[in-house]
Amino acid sequence: MLDNKVCIVTGGAQGIGRCIVETFARHQAEIVYACDMNAAAMADLEKTYKNVKAIELNVCDREAINRFLDDITKEFGRVDVLVNNAGITRDNLIEKMSVEEWDMVIDVNLKGVFNMTQAVAPLMMETGSGSIITMSSVVGTDGNIGQSNYAAxxxxxxxxxxxxAKEFSRKGAQVRANCxxxxxxxTPLTVNLPEKILDYMKSKTPLQRMGKxxxxxxxxxFLASEQSSFITGQTLKIDGGLVI
Structure with missing residues (x-):
């Protein structure tokens, strides 16, 4: 499905990001750059998949991002898929949330996505095609107590x-952007939650289970492949019916 595609996945060391890296690699991407601040945690990915390359990268470091993109441009001349997956949480009720907790989440989850997309999108527009996939959340569409920063x-x-979706295609380029x-x-973030919280999560989900x-x-x-070539500007909810 991803034959000859050059892919970048941020937050690729564990959980959802790691699974995306592995899935892209299994579906014949030419190369998948697994980017994370913990490159050591991705060493086994390189051993398992010949088309995966682990890159130590902080999405808040614009200079490092530009160097990384320069290297890709010199080697391949293009980026076909960008998955903005890197993200953090620093939950707290609004009256207790510190400025540091607010700033940290904004810097990684929002500005980090801006940084990566600003670096990659011009190359996609120049080459005429590309798919940008950004990880949002049902918290971003419907809110949640104690997650003002994350929801924002x-x-x-x-x-x-x-x-x-409008900007990158305005000159005719087939550059798509979806969430x-x-x-x-x-995920590793939820596996250690108390059983009663996990049971509550499942009870709120019509399919009565956690997703994987x-x-x-x-x-x-799907969004990275040509099967979604006429889909852009959309938010795909994968939530077991949690938000209907």
């Missing part, structure tokens, strides 16, 4: 994506 970023990337909004997903990283990776694969 996840709602923000949806708004940016709608603008990008994925996961619901409750089994592969559920999200399958959505990313």
């Amino acid at each position: 970023t996840k709602g923000g990337v949806i708004a940016m994506t709608k603008g990008w 994925i909004a996961p619901g409750f997903i089994e 990283p592969q559920d999200i990776a399958n959505g990313a694969l």
